[in-house]
Structures are given as C-alpha cells and as structure tokens.
Amino acid sequence: MIQMKNVYKKYSNGIVALNGMNVEIDQGEFVYVVGPSGAGKSTFIKMMYREERPTSGQMFVDGIDIATLKNSKVPLLRRQIGVVFQDFKLLPKLNVYENVAFALEVIEEKPEEIRKRVLKVLDLVGLKHKARMFPTELSGGEQQRVSIARSIVNKPKVVIADEPTGNLDPETSWDIMRLFEQINKSGTTILMATHNREIVNSMRHRVIAIEGGLIVRDVAGGDYGYEG
Amino acid sequence: MKARTLGRHFRESLKSLGRNGWMTFASVSAVTVTLLLVGVFVLIMMNLNKIADDVENDVEMKVFIALETGQEDIDRLENEISVLPGVESVDFSTKEEELTDLILNFGDDFSLYEQNNPLFDVFYVKSIDPQQTEKVAGEISKIDQIEKVEFGAGKIEKLFNVLNTGRNVGLVLILALLFTAMFLISNTIRITIVARRHEIEIMKLVGATNWFVRIPFILEGMWLGLLGSIIPIGLVAALYYNVTVYAEPRLKNEIFQLLEFSPFIYQVSALILLMGIFIGVWGSFMSIRKFLRV
Ligand SMILES: Nc1ncnc2c1ncn2[C@@H]1O[C@H](COP(=O)(O)OP(=O)(O)O)[C@@H](O)[C@H]1O
Ligand SMILES: [Mg+2]
Numbered sequence: 001m002i003q004m005k006n007v008y009k010k011y012s013n014g015i016v017a018l019n020g021m022n023v024e025i026d027q028g029e030f031v032y033v034v035g036p037s038g039a040g041k042s043t044f045i046k047m048m049y050r051e052e053r054p055t056s057g058q059m060f061v062d063g064i065d066i067a068t069l070k071n072s073k074v075p076l077l078r079r080q081i082g083v084v085f086q087d088f089k090l091l092p093k094l095n096v097y098e099n100v101a102f103a104l105e106v107i108e109e110k111p112e113e114i115r116k117r118v119l120k121v122l123d124l125v126g127l128k129h130k131a132r133m134f135p136t137e138l139s140g141g142e143q144q145r146v147s148i149a150r151s152i153v154n155k156p157k158v159v160i161a162d163e164p165t166g167n168l169d170p171e172t173s174w175d176i177m178r179l180f181e182q183i184n185k186s187g188t189t190i191l192m193a194t195h196n197r198e199i200v201n202s203m204r205h206r207v208i209a210i211e212g213g214l215i216v217r218d219v220a221g222g223d224y225g226y227e228g
Numbered sequence: 229m230k231a232r233t234l235g236r237h238f239r240e241s242l243k244s245l246g247r248n249g250w251m252t253f254a255s256v257s258a259v260t261v262t263l264l265l266v267g268v269f270v271l272i273m274m275n276l277n278k279i280a281d282d283v284e285n286d287v288e289m290k291v292f293i294a295l296e297t298g299q300e301d302i303d304r305l306e307n308e309i310s311v312l313p314g315v316e317s318v319d320f321s322t323k324e325e326e327l328t329d330l331i332l333n334f335g336d337d338f339s340l341y342e343q344n345n346p347l348f349d350v351f352y353v354k355s356i357d358p359q360q361t362e363k364v365a366g367e368i369s370k371i372d373q374i375e376k377v378e379f380g381a382g383k384i385e386k387l388f389n390v391l392n393t394g395r396n397v398g399l400v401l402i403l404a405l406l407f408t409a410m411f412l413i414s415n416t417i418r419i420t421i422v423a424r425r426h427e428i429e430i431m432k433l434v435g436a437t438n439w440f441v442r443i444p445f446i447l448e449g450m451w452l453g454l455l456g457s458i459i460p461i462g463l464v465a466a467l468y469y470n471v472t473v474y475a476e477p478r479l480k481n482e483i484f485q486l487l488e489f490s491p492f493i494y495q496v497s498a499l500i501l502l503m504g505i506f507i508g509v510w511g512s513f514m515s516i517r518k519f520l521r522v
Contacts, residue, residue: 049433071438078435089430106436108233154434 001027001158001189002048007057009043009213017043019213020057025191027157030184032200033193034224035210041193044210045162048191049081050074062157079107082151082159082188086166088143090135090150096122097131100150107154121149125179141172148179158189165196177203200224233440241447244420251416252452258412259456259507262405263500267464269398270496271471275486276391282484283380285358287316289365291351292375301373302349309353312367314360323347333481348375380483406507413452413511414518417445421519428520442520445512453508454501461497468493 002025009018017040025031033041046052047059050066059066062080069077090099097118104114122128125145135143144164151159161180165173177199184190194200200207200223207222208215217225245252291309293302302320310318326347331338341347355364365377421428431441472489479485 075432075435075437078433083433089426089433091427091430102430103434105236106431106434106440108230108440111232150434 001025001029001062002191003058003060004047005058007047007054007059009040009047009052010055017213018047018054021213021215023208023215023218025189027189028184028187030181030190030205031192032205032207032224033191033210034195034200034207034226035216036226039210040213041210042162043213045160045191045193048158048160049078049083075107079154080157082154082156084144084147084151084159084161084164086163088135088140088147088167090143090146092135095132095134096127096138096146099135099146100153103150103153109154117153117155118149121153124152124182125149139172140168141175144168144172144176145179148176148183152183152188156188158191159183161190161192163193163195165194165199170198173199197224197226237443237447240444241451244423244444244448245451247423248416248419251412251419255409255412255416255452255511256456258405258409259453259504260459262402262409262507263457263460263504264463265405266402266503267460267496267500268467269402270499271464271468273391273395273398274492274496276394278487279484280388280391286380286483287355287358287361288483289353289355289361289368289377289379291353291368291377292348293350294373294375295348297349297373305371305373306351308371309351309368312364314355314357314364316354316356319352321350321352323349326350329481409456409507410511410514413449413508414514416452417449417512417515418519420445420448421515442516445516445520446509449508449510449512450505451508452511453504453506456508457501457504460500460504464496464500465493468496 002023004021004023007018007021008016010016019040021044033044035041043052047054047066048061050069054067057067061077064073064077064080066077091102094102100118100121101114104117109117119128119131122131125148127142127145127149130138130142135146138146144167148159148164151161159180164180165176168176173196180190180192181203204221204223206220207217207225209217209225293305297305306318306320309315323345326349327338327341327345330347353364353368355361361379365379368374369377428441469489472486475486
C-alpha cells in the first residue's frame with residue numbers, strides 16, 4: 001500500500017524534516033506514528049497525500065509514484081485517501097449531512113449515489129439522527145465523527161489521521177479510536193500520528209517511532225515507548 | 229463538465245457577488261467607466277477613419293478660377309482642363325451659385341455676402357481614378373488663371389494628424405483604465421478566495437480537480453466584467469443614435485458620411501461586451517494564480 005525508500009524532505013527554510021525514511025505498509029494494516037514534537041510525524045503524514053513533495057527518494061502510495069506525480073494528477077491520488085485532522089476542518093455553514101456530502105459533490109459524484117453513501121456513513125459513525133445539525137451544535141467528539149465520516153465516504157483504501165484525538169477528552173478519544181478500529185476491520189488501512197500513550201498501549205497495533213526525521217523503532221503490536 | 233456541476237459553479241459565483249457587496253460595486257463601476265470611454269473612443273476613431281477614407285476616395289477637385297477672368301477665358305479653361313489625361317468631367321459653377329449653396333448648407337448668416345460676394349467662380353473636376361486625383365490636381369494648378377486647386381488629400385492631412393494624436397492619447401488613457409479595472413477585479417476575487425479558503429482547502433483534500441476549484445472565481449470575474457458592460461453599451465448606443473440622427477441631414481451634401489447606426493453599433497456593443505468579459509476573466513486569473521495555488 002505505502003512504500004518509502006530513502007525519502008528525504010528538506011523544507012525551503014533549510015529544515016530537514018525527513019532524513020532518509022524507509023518503510024513499507026501493507027493494505028489493511030493499522031499503524032501508529034509516534035515521536036516527540038518536531039520529529040517529523042506530520043511531514044511524514046503529509047507526504048502520503050502529496051501535501052508535501054519528497055526532496056529525494058522514492059515513494060509509492062497505492063501504486064502511485066508520489067515523487068514524480070504531476071500537480072494535475074494529485075486529485076486522483078486524494079480520491080484514494082481519506083484524511084482526518086486534529087481540528088476536524090468542518091465547514092461551519094454546512095450541516096452534518098452537507099459537510100459529508102461536500103466531499104462527494106466536489107468530485108462530481110451522482111446525486112443518488114451521494115445520498116445513499118452519506119446516509120450510510122452517518123449511520124456508521126452514529127450521527128444519522130443529527131444529520132441536520134450544524135458543527136457548532138455538536139460536541140468535539142461528534143465533530144470528529146463527522147470528519148471521519150467525510151474521510152471514508154469515498155471508500156478510500158487508506159485513512160490518514162494526524163492526532164485525531166488531540167483535541168478530545170480521554171472518554172471521547174476512546175470512542176473515536178473504536179470507530180477507527182471498526183473502519184480498519186472492514187479492510188481500510190489506517191495510518192495515525194498520535195501522542196496518546198494509553199491508547200497506543202492498550203489498542204495494540206504496529207508502532208513506528210520517528211525522531212529527528214528518522215524511523216528509530218518499528219514494532220508490530222508495540223508500545224508507545226515514551227514517558228507521559 | 230456536467231450540467232449539475234456547472235449549475236453549482238454559477239450559484240457559487242453569484243453568491244460571491246452579493247457577499248462582496250462594495251467590492252463588487254467598485255469593480256463594476258471601474259469596468260463601466262473604462263468601457264464607456266472605450267466605447268466613445270471607438271465611435272470617434274472609427275468615424276474619423278471612415279471620414280478620412282471617404283475624403284481620400286473622393287475624386288472631385290474644386291478648381292478656383294482667378295478673379296477678373298472673363299467668360300471667354302473661362303470657356304477656354306474648361307476645354308483645356310477637360311482634355312487633360314485622367315479627367316472625367318468638368319462642371320462650371322459661378323460664384324453666385326457657390327454662395328447660394330453656402331447659404332443653403334450653413335444658414336442665412338452668409339446672406340450678408342450677397343452685396344459683396346467674396347467667393348470665386350469654380351470648376352468641379354472629377355478624375356477617373358481616385359489614385360490619380362493628386363496628379364491631375366497638380367497639372368491643373370500649373371495652368372495660368374487658376375488660383376488654386378483643392379481636393380480631398382489636401383484636406384485629410386490635417387485630419388490624419390488629429391487621428392494619430394487622438395489615437396495615442398486615447399490608447400494611453402484606456403490602457404491605464406483597463407489596468408485599474410483589472411486590478412480592482414483581481415482584488416475582489418482575492419477577497420472571495422480568502423473568504424472561502426477553508427472550503428478550498430477541503431475541496432483540495434478530498435480530490436476536487438484544479439479546474440473545479442478555479443471555475444467559480446473565473447465566473448465571478450466574468451460577471452463583474454459583464455455587469456460593467458451593460459451601462460456602456462446602453463449609453464454608447466443612445467449617444468450614437470442621437471449623433472446619427474443629428475448629423476445625417478447636415479452631412480447630406482458632404483463627400484463624407486458617418487458610419488450607419490446599424491450594424492456599426494452592434495459591432496461596438498459586441499466589442500464592449502467582449503472587453504468586459506476579458507477584463508473580468510483576466511482579473512480573476514491574476515488572483516487565482518497568486519492566491520489559489522492550484
Ligand atoms: N511547512 C514547513 N516549513 C518549514 N518547516 C517546517 C514546515 N512544517 C514543518 N516544519 C519543520 O519540520 C520539522 C518537523 O515538523 P513536523 O513534521 O510538523 O513534526 P511533528 O508533527 O512530529 O511535530 C520541524 O522542525 C518543523 O519546524
Ligand atoms: Mg504534527
């Protein structure tokens with residue numbers, strides 16, 4: 001699903017965020033990305049959907065060559081990938097249903113198909129009954145559910161999440177994690193940067209630890225590995 | 229592109245017009261002023277061109293006979309001129325007939341000259357070929373007892389000077405206005421882009437194509453240009469209608485005519501409309517390139 005070979009990323013300000021990364025992630029895996037602040041986790045994540053371009057090295061996502069991908073082809077890559085953020089990135093003027101439908105409308109999906117799929121994912125994340133409510137009327141956890149619904153409504157092969165529980169209380173974080181587990185069970189690859197030690201240590205999955213732009217540890221069913 | 233998508237883009241672009249309120253008004257006003265000047269400029273320049281052409285193509289010369297020339301000499305001169313190569317016809321007109329004409333065309337103010345007519349007896353000489361007029365005029369002016377020869381080309385030299393100066397001044401003015409209008413439009417579009425940056429970010433994240441993201445902004449620019457062309461088209465058409473109605477009877481006896489209201493005014497209207505759209509679309513492209521990064 002995801003292959004990186006000697007991927008190196010230097011930002012225009014001279015900071016080297018990834019310093020020769022080698023990694024392989026298979027279809028259906030659930031992977032945590034951990035490490036201290038500034039280690040390069042977000043940069044690593046952004047490479048996946050070509051928000052950032054590798055400075056050198058080889059990289060493939062779902063068979064697409066990221067390093068040489070033309071700007072005009074980036075939309076095709078993004079349609080294969082769902083993305084979830086710490087701050088949800090919902091549109092405040094659209095209600096729950098519209099926020100999710102938006103992702104399909106802008107890629108010109110058929111209206112009947114949009115309706116069918118949006119209702120289905122809202123059911124999956126448990127928000128069908130709040131479809132007409134607006135983001136400001138929802139709790140943080142519910143907003144994150146909406147953004148997760150939006151990320152999977154196009155049936156992506158991989159969902160990428162950058163600290164999706166970073167803004168949520170522990171209770172709500174567990175709910176959100178259970179939702180990711182459920183999505184993963186249906187065969188979707190999950191790649192998640194997180195600082196949440198309890199979760200990583202109890203919902204065991206592969207852990208990739210990054211420090212200074214390098215993978216320092218890569219263990220299946222590993223633990224978080226950093227103190228508090 | 230699907231019709232449904234196009235409908236969505238249209239709705240988005242129209243919504244932005246309302247949301248940007250004053251900026252929309254300022255942009256449309258700038259386009260209006262610009263296109264109004266462009267329109268009037270085109271009316272004037274095209275008509276001056278037409279007049280220059282008409283005058284240039286005129287084959288008639290006015291040959292002034294020296295004062296105190298007797299009837300016998302006049303008859304001789306008429307013969308002499310009519311046998312010159314390139315001459316088609318020669319018509320004699322007395323100074324009394326000339327004055328009657330003048331009074332007819334320019335009003336009774338001239339009737340006070342009836343006591344003491346200052347005009348010359350003249351021949352109206354036509355050359356066969358407009359290209360030959362200047363040469364024939366030269367031949368005729370060599371003849372004794374001919375005071376002077378007037379013909380189109382002499383008169384239009386002045387006109388061409390006016391034409392050139394007018395064109396240069398007008399072009400500079402219009403270019404400056406075009407840039408102002410485009411700048412205002414690109415600013416309006418920038419405001420829309422900033423207002424919708426979250427929406428754009430999400431569109432791009434979920435895989436909307438670059439054109440899908442761009443089109444609403446291009447359409448918004450197009451509306452600004454289109455709205456700005458309405459008043460200029462109306463005013464220019466009304467203005468030119470009145471000019472032609474006023475000028476037509478007064479130019480009846482002249483060798484030159486203004487361009488006919490139709491189809492000229494439709495061509496000018498189309499030009500104004502196209503320029504409006506061009507300004508609008510170009511203005512929004514400037515912002516898209518700078519602020520959208522798609
Ligand atoms: N857009 C950017 N431009 C320049 N430097 C950046 C940019 N994004 C991140 N960095 C730098 O790259 C390094 C890695 O950042 P990041 O990938 O965000 O780490 P993490 O998510 O692990 O905290 C940091 O030193 C950060 O300052
Ligand atoms: Mg980060």
